[in-house]
Amino acid sequence: MTLTDAQISIVKSTVPVLKQHGEAITTIFYRDLITENPSLKNVFSLTSQSNGAQPRALANAVLSYASYIDNLPALSQAVARIAHKHVSLQVEPAQYAIVGQYLIQAIGQVLGDAATPEIVDAWTAAYGVLADVFIGTERAINEENEKKDHWRGWRKFRIARKVEESSSISSFYLKPVDGDAKLPKYLPGQYVSVRVLVPQLGYLQSRQYSLSEAPREGGMEEYRISVKREEGEAGHGVPGLVSNLLHGKQEGEEVEVSHPQGEFFVDPADASKEGVPVALISVGVGATPMMAILKSLVQGDVKRRPVSWIHASRSSSEQPFGQEVRRIVKENPEQVSAHVFLKTVAGTDQAGVHYDFADTRMDLTKLDGERDLHLADKRTEYYICGPETFMVGTRKVLVGLGVDRSKVHLELFATGDVADE
Known part of the structure; x- marks a missing residue:
């Protein structure tokens, strides 16, 4: 037509x-x-x-x-x-x-x-x-x-494990009920849709959740998603409908899952990206796709790209993957650096361990432009995940620092695109 x-x-x-x-x-x-x-x-x-x-x-x-x-x-x-x-x-x-x-x-x-x-x-x-x-x-x-052993439609998965990552975020390890141990490989940064029955409404609802574990060669036996219990926004009356239902589920219960999808990803096998720095910038639960990307870039023989992990949380108790990130940095000090902003610092938080910048929201200008943001290397790629206003604002800051807009990638689940304010 x-x-x-x-x-x-x-x-x-x-x-x-x-x-x-x-x-x-x-x-x-x-x-x-x-x-x-x-x-x-x-x-x-x-x-x-x-x-x-x-x-x-x-x-x-x-x-x-x-x-x-x-x-x-x-x-x-x-x-x-x-x-x-x-x-x-x-x-x-x-x-x-x-x-x-x-x-x-x-x-x-x-x-x-x-x-x-x-x-x-x-x-x-x-x-x-x-x-x-x-x-x-x-x-x-x-x-x-x-070509990747795709399944059609919704597939039943069992919650094999449920792990608390922070005061409001839990990881769900999902295994297919049909017993097939070989799940399709995905690209780090991609998501799955999860569908559950909402009893009080009598119909199904689905939401997209980033896969928070790096894919592994040779097939996978389970997928990991990390979900924040959303309190919801005042006015629409149904706060965190699906996230609250998921948090109420126990190990052994079932959900429906669709095949991994998404155009927000890093391909760790892309040889053309060798040596190209990556900055992973997130707020709160926005760390979930970044975790998959980070782990995929440091596993096996892939270690070809410098990585900056830049994250902000309201407090250390609400920060997901903090211990996991610190372990990765310790094991890969020449490749990975981490920079954490905490809005509220507790008495047990240690500077240089649990946070780098205290009592503040994320401010990229506080970082070393060349060492932390890799601004001198025009090939550097920036991946941003968090609330839409945060992503748009951060993109605007990066462009103001001389970054080519095409090098900035936002994780958007909404329809269409967003423009700079």
Whole structure:
């Protein structure tokens, strides 16, 4: 399917309208779609619907699509991110037609008489092109997964072990119930979707959790995710729905898991990256994908890249993997350095052991630019994980320090991309 020049022009002309009414359109879209197709309650996040995050994210994605309708390669990174999430959530090609129907319907409802037949036809065609892009991208991801012994759909896993990493974060070691001891290898930084039944709602909910252990050659017998018990945000009424359910589960209980996915990763086997420094920058539970990346870069014969671990926590009791990171630094002093910021320091915390910077949030300007951030080496890659405002702000700081924006990678589970403030 292709768009005519006239259709492209019409879609681009709607950009100002989408800026003004985009969130209203996507709010109506989700409301009608889920109300009239209740089985989709098992797919969409209740929390993201309740707090408005999902409609806002989709509105931004639709706006980006309209803005770049004549230059779709500019959206390739966002398309890859969304496609990986769709594969993780088992989105099927047939569902795109349903989504398109309700999206066009919502545009018509919000714009009213302004939604002329020409605008509706142009957007119907534009959505068809976008759906084809996603269907093709997701088919390619699934085909690539199949080469890694990919399983289709949701697979039952048993919680083999549950380990407390901090006062609010626990690691769950997951083994497949079917007894297959060879799990597909993933790339450090990737995630799985975990699905559980929410008893009080009567339907399923899934969330994405980074794999926090380095993959091993020769196959894996279990996956590790590390989950923070989320207190939730005031106002949406369902704080930490899935994370609290997981924390309430005991060893031996079961959850459903999808195949590892994600475009936020480091490939430790990439020989072209030999000697290229890596800065792993995280806050709180954002350390989870960084842990997998860090461990993958120091295991076996891979030790080719200098690594800076830069982390901030509210306190040492809430800091995940602190002891594990200190062990790795001690075993690899020439390759790895660690820099920890603590907002609140306890009497038992030791400077230089439990923290490097006290009573402060993360401030990259406090670090040695050349030694700690490797700013002199323009090849250095920066991986950032934490709240969205933290990631955007940190990227802005790095760019201000002379880092090429393309060298900064953010771990985003949301739809689309985020712009610098």
